[in-house]
Amino acid sequence: MQHTSRRLVSTATKLNASNSISPSSLSFFPPKEALKPPADSFEKDAFLPTDWAAVQPTPSTALNAFAHRIGLASIFKDTDVIRQACTHESYLPLFRKHHPGKALPKTNKQLAALGNSLMGMFATEWVNGRYPHLPTRVMKSVVTAHVGPPTCESVAREMGASPLLRWHRTPASETEPPVLHADAMASIPRSLTALIYQERSLHVARKFVHAYFISRQVDLRSMLKFTNPKTTLIELTKKFGRETPKSRLLSETGRFSNSPVFVVGIYSGADKLGEGFGASLKMAEYRAAEDSLHRVYLTRRPDDMLQLPTSTFPTGLGDIFQKGPEADYTAPEPVPDSEVLYYSADRSARR
Template sequence: MNHVQRRLVSTAARLTSVSPASVANFPPKESYKPAKDAFVKDEFNPENWAALQPAPSTALHAFAYRIGLQSVLMDSDLIRQACTHESYLTLFRQHYPTKPEPETNAQLASVGNSLMGLFASEYIHTKYPYLPTRVMKAAVTAHVGPPTCESVAREMGAAPLLRWHRTPTSEDGRNILHADAMASIPRSLTALIYQERSMDVARKFVHSYFLSRKVDLRAMLKFTNPKKALMELVQKYNRESPKSRLLKETGRFSNSPVFVVGIYSGADKLGEGFGASLKMAEFRAAEDALHRVFLTRTPEDMIQLPSSTFSTWLKIFDQQGDSTDYTPPKLAPSEIIYASSGRGGIPETRR
């Protein structure tokens, strides 16, 4: 066994997606070369050969059962299409220019990405009605963004089934990364569920795998001047101007003092904070008051999603179709963006 064949054996052992049926044709004829061509530049690449091998049907069906979609994805070709990134065609055309090209998940990933964004946006907006717009966008990205999709795909065990190729350049001028190809699998699965079943089933899939995860929204709310933002927020609700009151203190004349400050609007306490100085405690108290407003949650039993008004997509235009009672919530007042830091931490200027 020469060096190329030994590399092929080690590569095939690492890649579990190689079908056992390929063992009968092992080693492939591409690995054999006449003695006169022993030093040709176009050497056989075992990694590419292993990547070109189709995933076995047993692994595809096991994947469908593992994620609980055995009744939806009964056709192994659909699962194989969902796990085939569009960059795989570049590698396929190089080795099999005359064969018909396999179907990829390019369109499925685009549709699934839109559906996941819809489900995440309506759920977060309904659950946190006072959340600022920029923070809501960041929360949607945290729930269904590319890093989360890639992580969920790995947890599903889809890495051995992925077919992709790291092309030198793409349309936008950047390389195709493995994480980008992995992120396309959950999006494609969402589109397939929507295609084979209904929007309701696709929404349940997204809620189970993505929206059930805990995301720290408090860390996304940062203010360079929370006192000014709180003052404008109180004025918007026609309440009394906020005032700071010292609630507790200890060690004022020591090297480690602690002050507890509360911010009140009339007799109502809006927030409370502590710090080693009165200024720091007042800053944290104003920030705590803003967090209490922006992170106000709607009880789970009162959450109504617009996409749940119709049970099936086929009856969405049928007035006689099954539908659920839906009461649209009242729109929350526009958020206060004064001195609210953006993605880069640059204060937002007031217009």
């Protein structure tokens, strides 16, 4: 019994060190059910210190510190709002088990759904406006890289939300999969985005998403994969009314040696579209066509010409269909046919 008590106290100390429970709750630890020896070592209702700590209320000081740390203390003055944003719906069965007579706490289920839609909209309009010629499938990958579940989970950890999260891995029923900690963590930034939208405006929520998500660097070049870049380049030049691209050997060395190097350039009329090198003419031509496509698809719209659809909305609370301070939104150019042919098809189609 003494060993069990020491182990429980040690576990409580570790849990308290991470600010997951209030120090005032330690005076009631261990509870009476923890001192009862289980009849079977495999008993399902055996006392677990981690579950006991999970159902304890989060200290208000930790919630206030979290609000100040992310720069939203002026918006989230009520700590109950932050507590709701950090409470996943998987936490309810555990809370109901330990406190059957108490009212269930509010979860972030609806907030996370709303925040996920807002973050997807903000990221999509920015990627589409910044890279107007980016293929659709690649654009979806870039949006996922900015605001997808792994990024949301990483941002939540950087914010220091891990000790504040309330969740439980065990599913509510046998047919449901277990809830992963990463998925529960990802719901916190989404809920914060929805709360900012409700408390302030769409403009403030977009500013929050841009500061924490859109500002991250994403390697777009690695997402552009080509099976036949030369054919794609020919279709692309036809779409823009340019001359058919032709390959030209610019320089070479060691043709009859063990390590030759060829440099090939692709031209459309007098304009040089791209350049590539390789140990063979075919490889150099492949890389030159790939470089030409990268120059087109990775073309960035300047900051002074970048306009987002949500920037035309009102900056305060009210009807989002009212005209904002900026001018009317101008839609980008239509998507090229080659993009639809070679990038929007399924994996089995020719690209």
